[in-house]
Amino acid sequence: MSPPDSQTQGADSAFEELRAAAESCTSCGLCEQRTQVVFGSGDPHADLMFIGEGPGAEEDRTGLPFVGRSGKLLDRLMGEEMGLTRDSVYIANVVKCRPPANRDPRPEEIAACRPHLERQLELIDPKVVVTLGNFSSKLLMDTRIGITKLRGRAYAWSGRALVPTLHPAAVLRGGGDAMAMVRADLVRAQMIVNRSTGDPSETEPAVVDLTELSELADVAGANR
Numbered sequence: 001m002s003p004p005d006s007q008t009q010g011a012d013s014a015f016e017e018l019r020a021a022a023e024s025c026t027s028c029g030l031c032e033q034r035t036q037v038v039f040g041s042g043d044p045h046a047d048l049m050f051i052g053e054g055p056g057a058e059e060d061r062t063g064l065p066f067v068g069r070s071g072k073l074l075d076r077l078m079g080e081e082m083g084l085t086r087d088s089v090y091i092a093n094v095v096k097c098r099p100p101a102n103r104d105p106r107p108e109e110i111a112a113c114r115p116h117l118e119r120q121l122e123l124i125d126p127k128v129v130v131t132l133g134n135f136s137s138k139l140l141m142d143t144r145i146g147i148t149k150l151r152g153r154a155y156a157w158s159g160r161a162l163v164p165t166l167h168p169a170a171v172l173r174g175g176g177d178a179m180a181m182v183r184a185d186l187v188r189a190q191m192i193v194n195r196s197t198g199d200p201s202e203t204e205p206a207v208v209d210l211t212e213l214s215e216l217a218d219v220a221g222a223n224r
């Protein structure tokens with residue numbers, strides 16, 4: 001194996017600096033009740049990154065994202081539909097500290113944590129981002145349109161592809177239809193990764209422009 005080049009080493013130390021900054025962050029009230037910061041886990045050079053909402057009880061206890069019931073489902077679907085394990089992708093959240101009693105993260109908490117997520121995206125530089133649920137999808141796509149309207153396609157976003165899908169917790173609540181939707185979205189994301197990493201036999205699914213969001217916004221009840 002050849003030694004890592006200086007650019008890779010620089011990126012790795014920047015990533016560790018970011019982790020250290022996040023782990024000592026006190027920018028919002030969530031720092032007061034956290035057990036630990038859940039920065040993210042996986043391969044910081046991954047082509048594929050998943051972004052969820054925020055840590056739950058199990059994540060707060062272990063310091064790792066998606067290790068509770070939702071995470072077990074995510075692991076399973078990632079394996080079955082993409083042939084991947086959590087070590088070969090990167091997994092992070094919109095907020096890095098657990099909201100008390102698993103309440104929704106507040107706008108000011110999301111805003112305070114946003115620079116950590118943006119820097120993670122910059123340093124990991126994934127080819128494809130899968131947003132899990134409303135919070136990450138609306139934040140990254142800068143829209144109020146809900147996940148049920150957004151999902152089902154891939155969007156060109158910040159020089160990469162963004163594939164919004166339902167949060168695994170919604171699949172646990174919603175059953176078969178929700179599960180089928182997430183499966184289809186994960187297959188879509190993997191096809192784009194394959195294509196972008198040079199598999200010429202892969203047919204690339206359509207990646208639509210974010211401007212098409214305005215069409216979705218016209219649909220009544222679009223913010224669910």
Ligand code: URA
Nearest residue numbers: 052053054055065066
């Ligand atoms: N739900 C999330 O959005 N993130 C986690 O890490 C766990 C559950």
